[in-house]
Amino acid sequence: MQPVIEATFPWLTTLVLLPLVGAFALAVIKPLRKIARAFTLGLSVAVLAIFIAAMITQFSIADADAVQLSETYGWIPQIGVSVAWGVNGISAVMIALATFLVPIVILAAWNDYDDDRTGSYFGWILFLEAIMISLFAARDVFLFYILFELMIVPMYFLIGNYGGVNRRRAAMKFLLYSILGGLIMLVGVIAVYTYGTGGPRGYMIDVLAQGLKAPSSAQMWIFLSFFIAFAIKAPMWPLHTWLPDTTEEAPAGTSTLLVGVLDKLGTYGMIVICLPLFPISAQTAAPIVIVLAIVSIIWGALMAIGSDNLMRLIAYTSVSHFGFMVIGIFSGSQLAMTGAVLYMVAHGVGTAGLFLVVGFLGKRGNSYSISNYGGWQRVTPVLAGTFLISGLATVALPGLSGFVPEYMVLVGTFKVNPVAAVFAVSGVVLAAIYILLPYQRVFTGPRPELLSDDLNAREKLVMGLLIAAMLALGFYPAAVTNFVNPSFDAGVVQTISAPQYSVDTSDIAVVSEGDIK
Template sequence: MTSILVDLPWLSLLVAVPLVAAAVIWLVPGVQKVARPLGLAVSLLVLAGAIAMVPGFDAGGGYQFSETYSWIPAIGASWAVGINGLGLVMILLAVALVPIVIAAAWHEVRLPDGARPGETGSGEPDAKALDRRRAGYVALVLALEAMMVAIFAVRDLFSFYVVFEAMLIPVYFMIGVFGGPNRRPAALKFLLYSLAGGLVMLSGVIYLLVQTGGGEQALLLDNLAGALEGNYTAQLWVFLSFLIAFAIKAPMVPVHTWLPDAAAEAPPGTSALLVGVLDKVGTFGMIAICLPLFPEAVANVAPYLVVLAIISIIYGGILAIGQKDVMRLIAFTSVSHFGLIVLGIFIGTQTAMVGSMIYMVAHGVSTAALFLVAGFLTQRGGSAQMSSYSGMQRVVPVLAGVFLISGLATLALPGLSGFVPEYLVLLGSFEASPAAGVFAVIGVVLSALYILLAYQRVFTGPVDPDRSDLPDLGGRERWTMVPLVLAMLVLGFFPAPVLDVLTPAADQFAAILGSAS
């Protein structure tokens, strides 16, 4: 049985199934009426496939479920996939969030003018238009799911670059077509920032191809390790080309400004995927691409990246405190938290490295919950401005409770998902640099301020009479939040299984950085 689990082309299937389903939903008119239930069923099938893959994974076995197929031999490009512990948990995070997002956005997509079917005529044309829009959104989510699985699994640098850039397409349309009033400028800003970073990275990919001399499978990551050994100058410049792209994606200060605009204008489900999973591609790339390929350059640049990470932690926290828009607040909290993840990657200790890895998962869960529950609130109240609400805990107690739990997980309350990773990052930081650890603690204090102040502004105080009749979370909405709340509790009280999977990968990458240092 275990042999069958290992031998199946799991990763290619997890990419192909949602991609084919997205094409069917997008192109076949008769399917558009059932796009939402079909998309939910496909996403649950993909989740079941990812879970079925887990028993065949050996935590200490390095990269597994490997597949390699020749793609463009002339430039050494292959479709090569394989995962270690970090890739496994990131894929599980991605495929778990997709059905939650589809269910949460069940009634989120409406006609462009806000009209419902039947309000502007006979009803049939409007109904068809609404079906098309909903089908389009579901198709984009499924296409994005395929690319999220691919980006965490590919082991060929050219394939990684192609997927890295292709991911921009569904996200651009998810923001620009289905977002808020300023969706087009926000989508364009997101696209320009990401394209600029990708083009810089492309120069590094091309340089590596030239250095290897080409040949079949020349761009496999395993074959590129050591390609620039002995040529530190070249290694440094190529590393910086990748670092810029990953810093934009992460996002890190000072290339973070696209995120608050995109998160504020995107539908809540899109923001949940964007910040919960897609932004982790930046930190994933720093670990899985930069450390093995450019170890000496990473070791020498690491102190500067630690400084930038600390700036991101404190700057993101301060800006979050000053936000009036709840969606922008959550986005700025993520800038701060990504600073902690980057700090753990480059501070140079195994403890901090494993803390960063589990932080990527914990942050994805809690931030996705915050975006979704904040979306439920703004859909009811018609505004994302926190000043528009007061005393909502007495009006929508379940919604308020989920927001509070998610916020407490974000600020690393013991017993919730954020505590163990934040503790490990801080512990590892103090081991390597007490000064860096002290500055990181300042960010932890700021996180308590921006979360508790936001809860106080929106959910405590006298009830606003104009909003005293807002409905609480319904049955579907409650069920979409249950897996996220359970995940926050499990990662808080029993993180050992995830740590067991991540620790061998953390050992490997921390050893690379330590040896180079």
């Protein structure tokens, strides 16, 4: 079982409560909405600062595979449910991504709404931030499930109340897919308790990793219940269709948090729940999962190339990128698995840049349709340049955030599955087309008749912070991999790559030991 280091101060509870209390205050104190922008930005920056302080003073990178900053509070003792927080290296970098992007999204949407709507919009953003931190810090399977379902609420209102013309239809499609995934996961959550250790800590992930005892057939069905829910969230082909419709209608900042952070719960869940709790089933399913991931890579890229709407295009590119992450997770290569987590962070930063800069473009041109543009580099050169840099980061240009993780995934996969790696490389080629072709159509050509201002100082700050993060990850990926590497020890890799295990609880214990937070 993974070591657990108790917190001397409730850091994670503080990180969850601050944005939650802020969201509640904006909802009930109407005068506060007049200063909602400054209040929300200040609170989100404070959350980021507290998280950084906790990492510097309390988190040991040398013990990044251990559960640190641990807190456990009783909740439903009759079924062994606790409010249990804790982070290892993987969950820490995901919380870092979430807390970094929230103040950037707030800055980007600074003048999008009047005071009342700004207060409510930013209130939902703060509520969403609290849930994101909670999800990545949760150590109890039941708690994770409750938060996984609760995440639907703020996202539904952020899409349905603040999106485009067809926002309610998009919000409803998001809601239906999310509820479907949650209901499927619920079957697995119930089964985990049935076959788990039971007792006062019956849902604790670190205990279940050694104590889940079920027949092989039951393990496969439980694995599938979690995997399908995570595949919907990831999103993987053919369960991805909700994403393009959602991002086409959602505000740019909402899409940033949805695709940049929340959708990573799919791949994160595969790492922290599917692999350690169901090692035999994960190994058995890995070949099929990799085939679906390859289809996601190619299908997403082809659909992006054919898209006229820039928001849909970014959504389809993300379907393709998530395919790379899933291949890395199920490859059985430690290098590829580490690359997959780095990919999750790099994609979050690069995609945030694309969504937000396209949002800035849409405000100026009143459209996201590629065919309505042309020659905009001549009137908005900074906007054009930031779009290009963000796009090149997502297509893995050396020196930017996407290169190292994609290289790690492909090289690691090639060592254990050359055929899968060769097919995946086609996505790299297609990526250059789906970024450079829209850039050519939108920004090059004759000077447009419609004149517009370039990015203002606030928008330049937003894009500057994101580009700085892209460069930092491109030149110093160890900032993430140093946290991630210890979590991918031989046990996790053996889960996928070793010969088939017999159904024996001692095998399960060996495979799962020390894998998960």
